[in-house]
Amino acid sequence: MKLFRRLLLVLSVASTVVGILRFGGSSKAKVTTKQGGWRSYSPPK
Amino acid sequence: MIGVIGAGLVGTRVVEQLIAAGQVQVLVSDTNVVAAKRVAQRYSDSTHQVVAGPTRAMFDTNVVVLACPAPHAKAARRLLEAGVGVVSCSDDVEDTLSLLDLDAIARQSRQSLVVGATSSPGLSGLLVRMLMSRFDSIDEAHVAVHGTAGPSCAQQHHRALARQSIGWHDGDWLRRPAGSGRELCWFPDPVGPRDCYRAELADPVVMHHGFPELTRVTVRVSATRRDRLTARLPMLTPPHAEGGIGALRVEVRGWRNDSRHVEVIGAADRVAHIAGSLAAACARGVVTGGFASGARVVGDSDSPNNAMLQAVVDAGIHLREFVGTSSH
Numbered sequence: 001m002k003l004f005r006r007l008l009l010v011l012s013v014a015s016t017v018v019g020i021l022r023f024g025g026s027s028k029a030k031v032t033t034k035q036g037g038w039r040s041y042s043p044p045k
Numbered sequence: 046m047i048g049v050i051g052a053g054l055v056g057t058r059v060v061e062q063l064i065a066a067g068q069v070q071v072l073v074s075d076t077n078v079v080a081a082k083r084v085a086q087r088y089s090d091s092t093h094q095v096v097a098g099p100t101r102a103m104f105d106t107n108v109v110v111l112a113c114p115a116p117h118a119k120a121a122r123r124l125l126e127a128g129v130g131v132v133s134c135s136d137d138v139e140d141t142l143s144l145l146d147l148d149a150i151a152r153q154s155r156q157s158l159v160v161g162a163t164s165s166p167g168l169s170g171l172l173v174r175m176l177m178s179r180f181d182s183i184d185e186a187h188v189a190v191h192g193t194a195g196p197s198c199a200q201q202h203h204r205a206l207a208r209q210s211i212g213w214h215d216g217d218w219l220r221r222p223a224g225s226g227r228e229l230c231w232f233p234d235p236v237g238p239r240d241c242y243r244a245e246l247a248d249p250v251v252m253h254h255g256f257p258e259l260t261r262v263t264v265r266v267s268a269t270r271r272d273r274l275t276a277r278l279p280m281l282t283p284p285h286a287e288g289g290i291g292a293l294r295v296e297v298r299g300w301r302n303d304s305r306h307v308e309v310i311g312a313a314d315r316v317a318h319i320a321g322s323l324a325a326a327c328a329r330g331v332v333t334g335g336f337a338s339g340a341r342v343v344g345d346s347d348s349p350n351n352a353m354l355q356a357v358v359d360a361g362i363h364l365r366e367f368v369g370t371s372s373h
Contacts, residue, residue, distance in 0.1 A: 038233045038365040041310065043175060043354050 046070040047328050048106035048129075051113035052080040052097075052122070054195035054287055055069040055134055055163075058321020059110050059328070060084055062360055064093050066329055072106055073094045075113070110162075110324050110333045111135065112119060118143035125154045128332040132159040134324050136166065136201060138211060141247040148340035157336035162327040162343055163320040164293050165190040165264065166251035168312065170325070170344025171354050172295040172364075173256060176308045183299035184260045188248050189230035189241045191267040192291020194317035199284030202244075206268055206276035210243035213253050213262040224273045224336060228265055231290035233313040233365040241265035242273065255345035291316035309367035319362055326356035 047068055049056050052075035059276040063071050071088070073095060075081040081097035088095040102107045108130035111117045115137035121144055124131050131151075133144055144160045151158040161167050169188045177183055205223060212219045226243040248264035256262075266277075273283055292313040299306060312319065327343065330336055335349035344350060358364065 014118070036369040037367070039368045041364045041366040043351075043358060043364065045355065 046072055046106045047332065048072040048074065048103040048109040049102060049291060050074050050100060050109060050111050051134075052077065053112065054317035055198075055320045055324065056110075056112035057084050057273070058317050059112055059325045060088050060095060062322050062325035062356075063328065064088050064355065065360070066325060068329070069093060073097050074100045074103060076354050088185075089343050108132060108157075108328050112305050112324060115140040115201070118147065122147055122150060125151050125158060127356055128154055128156060130156045130158070130336075132162050132324055132327045132331060134161075134163050134167075134320055136161065136163050136198075136247050138245050138247045140251060141166075141250050145250070145340050145342075152339045155338045156197045157331045157338055158340045159327045159331065159336060159348075160254075160340055160342050161247055161251040162324040164291065164316050164323070165246065166248045167323045167343045168293055168319055168357065168362075169248055169264075169295050170252060170255050170342055171343075171350055171357070172293075172310050172312075173252070173297055174344040174350045175354060176295070176297045176310060179308055180299040180301050180306060182295070183251075183256075183258065183297055185298035186252055186256065186259055186262050187296040187298075188252075188262075188264040188271060189239075189267070189294040189296075190246075190264070190291070191230075191232050191236055191239050191241075191293075192316045193284070193288040194291075194315070194320060195287060197282040198316065199288065200280065202266065203272070203276060203280050203284075205244040205246055205266065206242070208245035208270055210245055210264075211249055212243070212264070213249045213259065220250075224268070224276060226265065230265065230267070230294055231367070232267075232294050233311045236290060236292040236313050239267035241267045244268075246358070251342045252344075254340075255342040265356060277315075284303070288316060290314065291319070293319070309369075310364060311367070312364050314362050318360070319357070322357050322360035322362060323353065325360075326353040329356070 073084040085097040294311040
């Protein structure tokens, strides 16, 4: 029973950490391409 | 007449681009006779004659595009000895080295052998040559590639992640385990950022042949966790008929006005379309005498690079250059 409780504790801590890492920093507004990025290029003929 | 061995995705695109460029006669051959006949039927019309025939009929053509799975060296040798020019779409390292070794035979036969006419190697070398004009001198080229063409290409991608990568580093070949050296590479839209890893890819070998002045050449390929985990196993699921949109990213470093300078250029399109367009341009270049005799790589100083780049752009492949911000 003690082992089972420890296992549950480890799993819950691990899933919390994974959740924070996965969704904690996801914000689409952080990267801007106003100053740089990919520009279309045509080679000189 | 131009011959195409292989009626898969790349072979089909080669035929398509040859017809679009005005080639009147094309001979297609494949181990799958039905596939070759299907390609011939699709692209034949009143002004263009596309014929499906046996492989031995390739000896009657002027130039043959090898768009079949590797190895190509044996077939290339036979064709060169028979006086037929060859364009190879192989991206296998051992096969590429064997093809480059055919230089003496090609010169003896007074024929051109174009090695690595694909996306990487191929378009990558062409882009490095184009970017050279923006530098006083270049010394590094770093290539990253994303995506695959047909099933054979996907299998090659799978094998490449299980072997040893090869890179040119300060005058020596550097071997590292494939799947190592993770680097986040930003490809042109719609592909975007991808984790890329070392793999056994032929670009450093080809680049070193075409640009002896480069002191560092690396190539990386995008891969997922599953790709890396299962690389040493047989492919667990059959590959797709065609990969999605692929991309190529070429970063060149060198000197300009006594300071370090970096240029990044890329393209995003279907890999088979890029490879087929370039191979077709090379075949046309060989027919018109644009390539000197011997083993040639796309982008070397003796190749008709401007004409090939124009042909690739005319085929609808959009080049994009990365415009970054200054750190000051």
